[in-house]
Amino acid sequence: MEKNQPPSPTTRRIAIDPVTRVEGHGKITLLLDADNHIQEARFHIVEFRGFEKFIQGRPYWEVPFFVQRLCGICPVSHQLAAAKAVDQIEGVSQLTPTATKLRRLLHFGQILQSHALHFFHLSSPDFLFGFGSDPAQRNIVGVLGKYPEIALKGVRLRKYGQQIIEAITGKRVHGTGTVPGGMNKALSIVARDALLNEIADVLQWGQEALALNEQIHIANPEHRDFATLQTNFLSMVGEEGELEFYHGGLRACHADGASIFDQRDYCDYQQILREEVRSWSYMKFPYLCQLGKEQGWYRVGPLARVNNSDRISTPLAEAARQHFREFAQGEFVHDTLAYHWARMIEALHCAESIHELLLDPEIVSDDLIAEKGDKRQEGIGVIEAPRGTLFHHYQINEEGLVTKANLIVSTTSNNQAMNESIRSVANQYLDGHEITEALLNHLEVAVRAYDPCLSCATHALGKMPLKVELRDVEGVLVNQLTKGTNGEIDH
Numbered sequence: 001m002e003k004n005q006p007p008s009p010t011t012r013r014i015a016i017d018p019v020t021r022v023e024g025h026g027k028i029t030l031l032l033d034a035d036n037h038i039q040e041a042r043f044h045i046v047e048f049r050g051f052e053k054f055i056q057g058r059p060y061w062e063v064p065f066f067v068q069r070l071c072g073i074c075p076v077s078h079q080l081a082a083a084k085a086v087d088q089i090e091g092v093s094q095l096t097p098t099a100t101k102l103r104r105l106l107h108f109g110q111i112l113q114s115h116a117l118h119f120f121h122l123s124s125p126d127f128l129f130g131f132g133s134d135p136a137q138r139n140i141v142g143v144l145g146k147y148p149e150i151a152l153k154g155v156r157l158r159k160y161g162q163q164i165i166e167a168i169t170g171k172r173v174h175g176t177g178t179v180p181g182g183m184n185k186a187l188s189i190v191a192r193d194a195l196l197n198e199i200a201d202v203l204q205w206g207q208e209a210l211a212l213n214e215q216i217h218i219a220n221p222e223h224r225d226f227a228t229l230q231t232n233f234l235s236m237v238g239e240e241g242e243l244e245f246y247h248g249g250l251r252a253c254h255a256d257g258a259s260i261f262d263q264r265d266y267c268d269y270q271q272i273l274r275e276e277v278r279s280w281s282y283m284k285f286p287y288l289c290q291l292g293k294e295q296g297w298y299r300v301g302p303l304a305r306v307n308n309s310d311r312i313s314t315p316l317a318e319a320a321r322q323h324f325r326e327f328a329q330g331e332f333v334h335d336t337l338a339y340h341w342a343r344m345i346e347a348l349h350c351a352e353s354i355h356e357l358l359l360d361p362e363i364v365s366d367d368l369i370a371e372k373g374d375k376r377q378e379g380i381g382v383i384e385a386p387r388g389t390l391f392h393h394y395q396i397n398e399e400g401l402v403t404k405a406n407l408i409v410s411t412t413s414n415n416q417a418m419n420e421s422i423r424s425v426a427n428q429y430l431d432g433h434e435i436t437e438a439l440l441n442h443l444e445v446a447v448r449a450y451d452p453c454l455s456c457a458t459h460a461l462g463k464m465p466l467k468v469e470l471r472d473v474e475g476v477l478v479n480q481l482t483k484g485t486n487g488e489i490d491h
Contacts (some may be wrong), residue, residue: 011039014430028443030426035098041423043415052405054452060089060379060396064178067392067407071453076110076165077385080246081392083178084381089396090180091373097128099364104246105357106168106177107383111245112202112350113161114386115302115343118451119209120154123340126445127216132438150212153205157347160195160202164354167191174415182369189364199355202315206348206443213344217337218327222381225428227336227421227446231421232288232296233304234413236266236384241310243321243349245384251308252288257332260290266382269391286413297416300388301450302342307332312345314352320345336421339449385410387451402479410454421446 014030031040057068064082068075071220080103087095095103123383125138128147136142144151162172168187169175217223237251238244241262249263250272264272275284276293287296297306312318324333324345333342357363381392388410395404425446 005485010179013150027279028422030423030430037427041419041426043422044418048080051189052407055405056402058402059400060086060394060402061180063394063402063405065174065176068174070409072173074110074114074387074453076106076169077383077390079178080107081381081383081385081390082394083180084247084383085379085392085394086178086381088379088381089376089394091375092370093373095182095370096367098186098362098367099370101357102168102183102187102368103178105187105354105363106165107246108350108354108357109161109164109168111161111373111386112354113158113165114451115347115350116154116157116161116209118386119340119343120151120158123445124150124154126441126448127340129256131442132436134487135437135441138441140156151336153208157202157205157209159484161350162200163198164195167195172341178370181372184368185368186368187364190359192364196358198359199351202351203348203355206344207316210341210344210348213341214320214323217335217341223337224335227425227449228334229299229336229417229420229424230334231417231475232260232291232298233307233332234288234298234300235305235308236382236387236389237263237309238313239263243305243312243317243346244307247383250382250389253308253332255332255334257307260288266391267380269380269382269393269408273408274481275412283415284408284410285340286408287416298413299417300410300413301339301386302346303333303336303339304388305384306342306345312349314349314356316352317345317349330464336446337450339451343451385413388413409453411450414450414452418447418450418452421449443476 006219011033025041029040029042033039051067051070055063058066064079064086067082068079070078083103120143121140125140125143126141128150129138140151165175166172167184169177178184215223218275232252232254234250234252236244236248238248241251247332250266250269251259251262251264252272254260261272272284272289272294274289274293275286277284285293285297287293288298290296306321306324309321312321324341325331327333372425378395378396379393383390389408390410391406391408393404393406397403422443425442429442
C-alpha cells in the first residue's frame with residue numbers, strides 16, 4: 001500500500017506524466033528514499049469525464065447509447081450493462097430466448113475483438129522483442145515486419161469480433177441493438193452464414209494465440225515475479241460456478257482460493273463494495289466491505305475470472321483452464337503477466353461459444369421483445385466486460401428521467417492493484433541513478449497487463465508520450481527524459 005504521510009526531506013520524487021494507456025490521461029509518481037527504496041507509488045487519473053453527471057436529466061431509454069460513448073474499444077460492454085439496468089426499470093424479468101442469445105453473441109464478439117486488440121496490437125511487442133528493446137521496433141508495425149503471421153492472425157481475430165458486432169448492431173463501433181426488454185432487429189440468415197463460413201479459421205487462430213501466450217509465460221521464469229501480487233479476486237460466475245460473462249452471481253475469493261462470498265446477487269453490490277475517494281486521483285478505489293479498505297482491495301478481469309471459475313463450458317477453453325491451474329499446482333495463478341495467458345483462454349472460449357450460438361436455430365428468430373411488467377424507478381446492470389466486472393446503476397423519476405447514476409468500471413476495480421504493481425516493478429528495476437526508456441517501458445508493461453480501458457489512446461502504435469523528472473531533495477532538477485509520440489528520447 002502507498003503511504004499517505006508527507007514525504008520526508010530526504011526523499012526524491014520521480015514523475016511520469018502523462019501515461020496514456022488508461023481511460024483518459026494519467027501519470028505515475030514515485031517517491032524514493034536515500035537508498036532508492038520506493039516509499040510511495042501512485043497511479044494518478046488526472047482527467048475528469050463526468051458521465052455519471054451529464055446523463056442526469058436524460059430519458060432512461062437513451063442511457064445505453066449515451067454510456068457506450070465512454071469508450072471506443074468496449075462500447076458494447078457499457079451498452080449491455082446499461083441495457084440490463086433498463087430492462088429492470090421496464091419490469092422485464094426474462095428476455096426471450098432469441099434476445100438473450102443475440103446479446104450473448106454480441107458480448108462474445110466484443111470480448112474477442114477487445115482481447116485480440118489488447119494482446120496483438122498493444123502488448124505483443126513487449127514479449128516478442130523484449131521490454132527494453134528498441135522502441136522504434138517495439139510496436140505493432142514492428143510485429144508486422146518481423147512476425148507477419150502472428151500480427152495478421154491478431155488483426156483477423158479482432159476483425160471477426162467486429163464483424164459480429166456489425167451484424168447485430170449495424171456498426172462496428174457505437175451501433176444500436178439493445179432496446180428495453182430485448183433487441184431491435186433479428187440476425188439475418190445471410191449474416192449468420194457468412195459468420196459461420198469463417199469460424200473454423202477463428203477457432204484455429206484462437207488456439208494458436210493461446211499456445212503463444214502460454215509458451216511465452218512458461219519460457220520466461222522472470223515473468224512470474226514481474227509486478228506479481230497476492231490479492232483477492234472478484235468476478236461473476238454462473239449458477240454452477242462456471243465462467244460467465246453476461247449474467248450470474250458475484251464470487252469473491254481470497255488469494256489462497258478460500259471463499260469470501262459466492263453467488264451474491266449483483267443488485268446488492270452496495271452492500272458488497274465501497275468506493276474510497278483519494279485527493280490525488282479522479283479514479284476511485286473500490287474494496288470489499290467484508291474485509292475493509294486496507295485488506296479488501298481486489299483484482300478483476302481475465303486472471304480473476306479464470307482463477308475464480310470452477311469450469312468453462314466449452315471444451316477447448318476448459319482444457320486450457322485446467323492446464324493454467326496446473327501451472328500453479330492447482331492453486332490460484334497470481335502472476336500479473338499471466339493476465340495475457342488468461343485473456344487468450346477467454347478469447348478461445350468466446351470463439352467456441354460463438355460457434356455454438358451460430359449453429360442454434362433460435363439465433364435467427366424474430367422473437368425479440370419480452371413482455372414488460374410494472375415499471376420501476378431503479379435498475380442495476382452488471383456484466384463481465386473484457387477488463388472485468390462492470391456495474392451500471394440508475395435511478396429515475398416519475399417522468400422517466402435519470403436522477404442518479406453510478407458506474408464502477410473494471411479499470412476502477414483494478415486501481416489499487418495497478419498502483420501496487422507499479423511499486424513492485426519500481427522496487428525491482430529502478431536504480432535511482434539513470435532514467436532510461438527501458439525503465440519507462442517496464443512501468444508501462446506493468447500497467448498494460450491489466451488492459452486499462454484506453455479509448456482513443458489505443459491507436460498510438462505503442463509510442464506512449466512520457467516525461468520523467470528526477471529532482472534532488474531541494475527540488476532542483478537533476479535529470480529529465482522525455483519520450484515523444486514519435487518514440488524519440490530526449491534528455
